[in-house]
Amino acid sequence: MRRWWRRPRVWFVVVVVAALTGYSGWTRFLRGEGRAKADQWSSTIGFYLASLLALVSLLVWLWRKESTAAGSGVTGAVDAAVAALARAQQEQWSAEEAARKVSDPWPLPVRWAVTARSRAVMVSWPSIHGAPGTGAVPLDGTFPDVAEVFLRDGSPRRLAVIGEPGTGKSTLVLRLTLDLLARRAPADPVPVLLSISGWHPAADGLDEWIADRLATDNRTLARLVPGPDGTHRTLAQELVATGRVLPILDGFDEMASEHRSSAIAAINDVLGPRRQLVLTSRSTEYEEAAGFGLLAKTPVVEILPLPVGDVIAYLVDGTERPARWREVTGALERGEGVLAETLSTPLMAQLARVAYQQAGTDPNELLAADRSTDRTALEQHLFARFVPVVYGTSVGDRPRRSPAEAQAALAWLGRLARRMEGRKTLDLAWWELGPWPVRPFVGLLCGAAFGLVALAALGAVGGAVGGGVAAAFLGFLTSLPTRPQRLDLAQVRARTLLIPGSAALLVGATLGASVTIRSGAGYGLVAGLVGAVAGFAFFLTGRLEVYVDVGRSVSPRRLLHEDRALAVATGVGWGIFWGVAFILWDITTPAALVALVVAVTVAVAFSWSEWGPFCFVRLYLACTGQTPLRILAFLDEAHDRGVLRQAGGVYQFRHSTLQSHLAAAAGVPTAAVRQGVAGGDPVTDPVGG
Incomplete structure (x- = not known):
């Protein structure tokens, strides 16, 4: 990757800023000196025309150089992207195979x-x-x-x-x-x-x-x-x-x-x-x-279906007290009932092994009268045992959970599955957990805060009008979709991050010119420098955003961390920028007003990200008992225990039939579920969850 100072586009922006700053200074000088004489008019016009011609020529040259450099670097960029994508796929799916x-x-x-x-x-x-x-x-x-x-x-x-x-x-x-x-x-x-x-x-x-x-x-x-x-x-x-x-x-x-x-x-x-x-x-x-x-x-x-011999070896080998499987393996060898047909699929064979791997379990439950003749009943039995068993067993560095914790996890997973079934999706994405759009609500809060700013600056009437307009505008602005499909965390950000950076540079130059005319060259120079530094920082942030290491495997947590880092950097950076701008515009600006401006700016960046609304959603879901507060940690543990699988930046249930079972079980009344305890099936309602 080329150094930033060797990129023509960087110098393109620097030239724009320098030109705007020079024009603002020249305008200030003319206003102080006056334009009474004709020769001064002609020289002024000549200066502007000559500088404009030079500027246009320089910009055209830089733009062509950028295009040429970009075109010559496509082959290398593609080769590097291919190699990095291969590394990321290798890392991601190796870890996923181990987790499964x-x-x-x-x-x-x-x-x-x-x-x-x-x-x-x-x-x-x-x-x-x-x-x-x-x-x-x-x-x-x-x-x-x-x-x-x-x-x-x-x-x-x-x-x-x-x-x-x-x-x-x-x-x-x-x-x-x-x-x-x-x-x-x-x-x-x-x-x-x-x-x-x-x-x-x-x-x-x-x-x-x-x-x-x-x-x-x-x-x-x-x-x-x-x-x-x-x-x-x-x-x-x-x-x-x-x-x-x-x-x-x-x-x-x-x-x-x-x-x-x-x-x-x-x-x-x-x-x-x-x-x-x-x-x-x-x-x-x-x-x-x-x-x-x-x-x-x-x-x-x-x-093809698994041979009976392979199924028997898979169920028995490596489990505690293999003799417990004698009656089950005998039934499999004889091909009795629906047991052999059900366990001939890898999914059901693995569920049976997980459910009865421990010495304290009884595999003969698979031979119960209703399950020996009804494949659906046998499959539902294995699904019902799966989640409590994997949570009641230590996995890697995950300690075993108590029965109450396992039941709470089962209830939370059931509610998530039920919501996914209602949305007709198999993707469990952290940015889509909300039961209703959160961003407009956050935008209205930002508008109300902006109303307080207007109230302090413009008085009662002006503050009310300004606050109402700001609330409506910010509510609409923050309700705009930032992720139309799944492009949110990559394409949309990569294509639009340069816009705030360029806008910041122009605002900085304009601010410098305005402050020069209003308060003098000293304040104008400082304001212009602050604007240029802030905008340049955002420009570099935008460029670096596109150069995130693709060789790292993607995960839901990584996407969340990247979105959060971007939101914090954007909010804090713009907050500092506008706070300094207000102070430089009028040195007597009240500190409370500056603080409110900074707070509103940070809040807008917070709400316009995906991490910001997610914070509100996870708080709402936790307060209503639908999920734990640390929802992502909960999903990570469910993945480590084999209940969820990872598909890029989202989670999915281990199998779509498991999702359907958990969704259906989430709607079963508590009393109806508890009666299964005597038959060996776990309860599916939370205890103290």
């Missing part, structure tokens, strides 16, 4: 094949290869060799993976992502694992959506670079357009049903013969979408 305990005690040997069911929703092999007479490529495989199968000679390096709920599709593509990253050569595309559930094909094409997601989760990728046609686009758009990204799209079935058929069409629009892509979906939902059109050029494989 995929290797505890070992990865389940998930198998897949091109079955009759998958062939029914797949185009022909000649269509896949784009050549007549070409035959099938062997794509059958198991969990450890997923990358080898994907990269096999003759493979189109496109794949759709279908299967029943809980068969391990998400875990499989997570392993594929990590294996492809480990084998990746510098010229290969970076595999990027994305949850596709939030994509709206009618609003965004696939490439636009992928670029927006990348820019949201990685701020550096929101940096604008010149494209081949001379227009500017983000680094994320550059990576996608040039094929430097291999999208691995998980959860096609989790999209709204009305979007799936159009999603297939949108994918086909960009799926050229060399385009690489992976997609996962439940079988039924994929078959429904395929009824409106098949996914072009893409083979489809189906995940």
Whole structure:
């Protein structure tokens, strides 16, 4: 990254400030000397015209130099962004795989094949290869060799993976992502694992959506670079357009049903013969979408049920007192009831292992009369045990929680799941936790504070009018969306942070000129310098914002810290700037008035961030008993215990069926829930929570 003093754009702004300062000083001088003589008029006009011509010439030169330097640096910027994105993906998904305990005690040997069911929703092999007479490529495989199968000679390096709920599709593509990253050569595309559930094909094409997601989760990728046609686009758009990204799209079935058929069409629009892509979906939902059109050029494989022997070994090995499993393993070997069918999916097998891993538990509860004949009842039983068990066990540096704490956590998670079900989303984002828009409310508070400023400065009538206008204006201003979709923490900030910096420079120069005319050159010089320093600091902040290290993995907490740091820096910086400006404008300004101006400025920056309204939301949710006060710490612990999974900057429940179960359980009356204690199911209402 070039030093700031070597950037032409920096000197572009410096020239603007210097010119405005010079003009203000020259204006002050003319007012003092007068313009009585014609020759003075001519010389004055000549000075202004000559300086204006010189200024324009210098600015044009600087602007062209900036454009040339930017264009020559695109290739290096893209290469650096690709390498950093690969590091971030490796760090993020390695940590996520460990958190999901995929290797505890070992990865389940998930198998897949091109079955009759998958062939029914797949185009022909000649269509896949784009050549007549070409035959099938062997794509059958198991969990450890997923990358080898994907990269096999003759493979189109496109794949759709279908299967029943809980068969391990998400875990499989997570392993594929990590294996492809480990084998990746510098010229290969970076595999990027994305949850596709939030994509709206009618609003965004696939490439636009992928670029927006990348820019949201990685701020550096929101940096604008010149494209081949001379227009500017983000680094994320550059990576996608040039094929430097291999999208691995998980959860096609989790999209709204009305979007799936159009999603297939949108994918086909960009799926050229060399385009690489992976997609996962439940079988039924994929078959429904395929009824409106098949996914072009893409083979489809189906995940197969786990063999009984693998399930038994997974349940018994490494657990305390393995003899406790004798009756269950016998029933599995005989294939009795629905037990073998239910535990043939990795999700249910893992839930059963977690629920009955400890010596004090009784796996024979799985053989109860109602559960041995009803798969839904058996699955609900395993879901009901899961959360209390993982909270009642120490995990890493997390100590075991008491039964009351586990029940409170279960209730809080249930309320969050119920809210997510109501919003029809699988993303648990900290900036969307509020039950109602908070920013307009904060804006009205800022307007009321501004009214106090006007009251002190203008008197009763003027203060009332000024306060009312300010309240309405700030309420409207702060209600404007800063995150229209998921672009808030990256693109919107990266594109607009230069505006406050440039505005501050101009305001500083204008302030210097105004104070010079009003109070003299001494005060004007000080005011201009203060404005220039403040604006220049904001300019550098804006530039540095775009250079955040993309090589670091993204997380909800990191996004919160970045948004908070930006809000604090902006609020404090502008507060100091306007406070000094008021003092310099009139040295007799009351200290209380200056303090109120600073407070209003800080409050506006606070409310216009995402961290500011989040502070109000978490306080409201805690006071109403819906979540703990330290909501992010609570979500971090739920992730560490395996209840939540991390998908970029948001959390999701471990599985959509777990979210649905917790949401349904959150609406069960307390008395109805407590009766399950005798049968071994935990209560689901909080105790003292």
